Amino acid sequence: MSRLAIVNARLLDPATDYDGPGGVLIEDGRIAEVVRGAANFGEVETIDAQGLCLSPGLIDIRIKTGEPGAEPKETLKSASLSAAAGGVTTIVVQPDTDPAVDDPAMVDFIQRRGAALNLVNVFAAGAATKARDGVRMAEIGLMNEAGALYFTDGDRVIANSRTLQRVMSYAGAFNALIACRPADPWLSEGTVATSGELATRLGLSGAPAIAERIQLERDLALVEQTGARFLVDQISTEGALDTLARARGKGLEVAASVSINHLCFNELDIGEYRTFYRLDPPLRAESDRQALIEAVRDGLIDVITSAHAPAPAEDKRRPFSEAAPGAVGLETLLAATLTLHHEDGLDLLTLLRPLTQGPAALLGLDSGVIEAGAPADLVLFDPDAPVVIDAAKLKSKSKNSPFDGRRLQGRVLRTIVAGRTVFAA
Amino acid sequence: MTESQHEMQGVNNLIAERLIPFPSPHFLSAGALNPPAALALLDLADVFVDLNRQSSKVLDLLHGRTVVNIFFENSTRTSSSFEIAAKRLGADVVTMPVQASSVAKGETLIDTAVTLNAMKPDILVIRHGASGAADLLSQKVGCAVVNAGDGRHEHPTQALLDLLSLRRAFGDVGGLTIAICGDITHSRVARSNVILLSMMGARVRLIGPPTLVPGDADRWGCEVFHDMREGLAGCDVVMMLRLQLERMQGALVPSTREYFRFWGLDREKLAWAAPNAKVMHPGPMNRGVEIDSDVADDLSVSLIQDQVEMGVAARMAVLASLSARIGDDR
Numbered sequence: 239m240s241r242l243a244i245v246n247a248r249l250l251d252p253a254t255d256y257d258g259p260g261g262v263l264i265e266d267g268r269i270a271e272v273v274r275g276a277a278n279f280g281e282v283e284t285i286d287a288q289g290l291c292l293s294p295g296l297i298d299i300r301i302k303t304g305e306p307g308a309e310p311k312e313t314l315k316s317a318s319l320s321a322a323a324g325g326v327t328t329i330v331v332q333p334d335t336d337p338a339v340d341d342p343a344m345v346d347f348i349q350r351r352g353a354a355l356n357l358v359n360v361f362a363a364g365a366a367t368k369a370r371d372g373v374r375m376a377e378i379g380l381m382n383e384a385g386a387l388y389f390t391d392g393d394r395v396i397a398n399s400r401t402l403q404r405v406m407s408y409a410g411a412f413n414a415l416i417a418c419r420p421a422d423p424w425l426s427e428g429t430v431a432t433s434g435e436l437a438t439r440l441g442l443s444g445a446p447a448i449a450e451r452i453q454l455e456r457d458l459a460l461v462e463q464t465g466a467r468f469l470v471d472q473i474s475t476e477g478a479l480d481t482l483a484r485a486r487g488k489g490l491e492v493a494a495s496v497s498i499n500h501l502c503f504n505e506l507d508i509g510e511y512r513t514f515y516r517l518d519p520p521l522r523a524e525s526d527r528q529a530l531i532e533a534v535r536d537g538l539i540d541v542i543t544s545a546h547a548p549a550p551a552e553d554k555r556r557p558f559s560e561a562a563p564g565a566v567g568l569e570t571l572l573a574a575t576l577t578l579h580h581e582d583g584l585d586l587l588t589l590l591r592p593l594t595q596g597p598a599a600l601l602g603l604d605s606g607v608i609e610a611g612a613p614a615d616l617v618l619f620d621p622d623a624p625v626v627i628d629a630a631k632l633k634s635k636s637k638n639s640p641f642d643g644r645r646l647q648g649r650v651l652r653t654i655v656a657g658r659t660v661f662a663a
Numbered sequence: 664m665t666e667s668q669h670e671m672q673g674v675n676n677l678i679a680e681r682l683i684p685f686p687s688p689h690f691l692s693a694g695a696l697n698p699p700a701a702l703a704l705l706d707l708a709d710v711f712v713d714l715n716r717q718s719s720k721v722l723d724l725l726h727g728r729t730v731v732n733i734f735f736e737n738s739t740r741t742s743s744s745f746e747i748a749a750k751r752l753g754a755d756v757v758t759m760p761v762q763a764s765s766v767a768k769g770e771t772l773i774d775t776a777v778t779l780n781a782m783k784p785d786i787l788v789i790r791h792g793a794s795g796a797a798d799l800l801s802q803k804v805g806c807a808v809v810n811a812g813d814g815r816h817e818h819p820t821q822a823l824l825d826l827l828s829l830r831r832a833f834g835d836v837g838g839l840t841i842a843i844c845g846d847i848t849h850s851r852v853a854r855s856n857v858i859l860l861s862m863m864g865a866r867v868r869l870i871g872p873p874t875l876v877p878g879d880a881d882r883w884g885c886e887v888f889h890d891m892r893e894g895l896a897g898c899d900v901v902m903m904l905r906l907q908l909e910r911m912q913g914a915l916v917p918s919t920r921e922y923f924r925f926w927g928l929d930r931e932k933l934a935w936a937a938p939n940a941k942v943m944h945p946g947p948m949n950r951g952v953e954i955d956s957d958v959a960d961d962l963s964v965s966l967i968q969d970q971v972e973m974g975v976a977a978r979m980a981v982l983a984s985l986s987a988r989i990g991d992d993r
Contacts, residue, residue, distance in 0.1 A: 438877040441794035441816030441851060511795035555773045555803075557793030559814065 295327025
């Protein structure tokens with residue numbers, strides 16, 4: 239029986255709103271005992287946390303790799319190493335691989351390959367439609383049985399409302415979660431930025447911010463009609479947040495995620511065509527970013543994700559409109575989120591909730607909490623330690639980090655998955 | 664000394680007096696200029712205009728320099744204008760036909776840039792369909808880069824030649840009211856002209872259908888009009904832009920005939936502008952779509968032919984000035 243104790247920690251458990259001294263005892267990959275206050279578990283291997291933070295390991299529900307189909311970009315292994323270094327103990331891989339994760343064998347492939355690495359927990363999200371074509375419904379039931387955690391066409395919008403209506407309605411038979419990116423496909427077609435003064439001046443084609451609200455209104459109307467379990471994938475505008483809040487006010491149970499990039503950057507970061515800030519959804523106005531931060535503060539946001547999207551140099555060193563969208567973010571997720579603590583005054587539990595308990599509850603995982611019986615997926619970190627992000631040193635195979643060169647605060651000291659240390663600084 | 668040697672000596676002296684090192688290592692945006700630098704370039708270009716009208720036109724100002732023209736988009740006018748400008752200054756010029764070359768095989772702009780850079784050109788002239796392409800190229804090469812049009816972003820030498828044409832026609836651009844009409848949204852010519860003409864003290868108006876004028880163009884310091892009669896009232900210059908015919912597919916305008924009826928320049932609409940107003944067009948023109956031949960070909964009002972002539976002189980001034988800067992930097 240393997241045992242490990244962590245004592246003298248500042249325990250952060252969003253599920254019970256506990257932020258105070260404590261320790262945990264880990265036995266056979268699970269948390270055996272949690273002590274609040276001074277803890278002494280006797281004769282076991284013990285880590286003295288020296289008052290630093292111990293939180294449930296982070297759960298990142300929207301990450302991309304290139305496996306299978308584009309391994310030079312990212313493999314499950316490089317993504318898992320990156321996650322471990324970032325304090326992320328569970329990753330949910332997007333289905334936009336080549337081929338797409340649109341049948342149970344692919345779900346199985348991803349999860350087996352991930353498990354064999356013995357690093358972090360790797361789960362798959364399944365495609366909602368076959369080959370993500372937005373037309374033919376994928377085998378949601380079989381993929382659900384194989385362990386897919388939710389269903390989405392990723393960055394592609396299911397434009398046909400009838401298809402989405404049927405997907406939502408059918409998924410109800412399995413109580414399966416459907417996620418959609420709200421972006422009106424016609425207003426967004428061929429655009430690379432948010433329309434506005436900056437995009438106009440740079441000569442970039444922009445989609446208006448309302449493209450998000452328009453599509454969200456449709457999606458939520460379908461949710462209302464079908465009763466589907468639904469996640470708004472990467473909400474990014476103030477207008478869409480209003481729509482979401484109104485729907486919640488009417489009693490509609492929908493979850494929403496936000497990407498860390500949209501909490502940290504605005505469209506001005508694009509500057510003179512910096513392609514590392516070419517994202518999908520595109521970066522928004524500062525007022526949108528502020529509204530997103532307030533939404534995290536108010537608990538309107540259930541999930542913060544890194545929206546990890548590796549793109550190698552050859553795909554980024556192109557003219558802005560031809561560059562691949564997306565940014566890597568697994569390794570910087572915690573430090574980047576902590577900027578909202580250091581700069582915007584959000585408390586640690588408020589920030590950790592959408593990184594741990596929030597996604598766990600949404601996806602039905604038993605992790606994301608510090609309580610006896612839960613998996614021993616934990617991260618030990620120093621919330622104040624200064625770090626300078628150096629993209630070249632990231633573990634991801636792609637180095638497209640918009641945080642490159644930024645000074646952040648927050649260092650991951652140790653990442654523990656099922657009781658095993660998978661990363662130690 | 665023969666008479667023609669004397670003449671050349673005079674020209675060389677004039678050039679030497681007026682030649683300033685370019686204010687920036689590259690010419691990517693009209694914003695790289697400042698009013699004194701723009702005026703100096705115009706003064707220099709004036710010398711080249713006179714020279715170009717003589718039978719012996721070749722100088723040795725860029726002797727030993729290599730200028731590479733790389734055009735990722737078709738453009739006979741601009742590429743030949745740059746080629747002639749460089750040749751008249753005595754440079755070695757290579758014009759790369761990109762469509763046929765490796766870019767078609769999937770080579771990226773950066774690969775192309777690195778390859779070109781290894782050949783050690785002094786000045787690269789680039790046109791590319793993506794906004795920011797010239798900017799990107801300038802970060803990856805060791806030579807001066809001239810933006811000959813990047814997507815819908817900028818076309819700064821066009822703005823300089825327009826300024827040259829205007830100064831020769833009006834003497835001074837300061838205080839002129841200039842209307843830029845048509846497809847502003849997709850026009851790099853409009854963006855560069857707004858920057859440069861405003862910088863030189865002109866009042867710039869933008870006129871076009873709401874689908875073709877960016878909603879935030881008023882933040883550029885321009886007045887925006889959707890009605891030609893209102894917009895043209897009191898204008899000294901009417902600069903028409905080309906309407907890409909594919910805009911009809913995108914439901915931006917319904918038809919060429921409707922466009923011409925409301926935003927095409929003919930005698931009747933020109934009469935709404937100030938008396939003796941001049942007409943410009945960066946070319947190539949869609950006759951009968953944005954401009955009536957009757958107006959375009961009337962040399963008493965049209966500066967369109969001047970613009971083409973000024974194109975060579977303005978580009979000579981830019982190349983000479985950039986070359987002087989390279990000399991300085993070394």
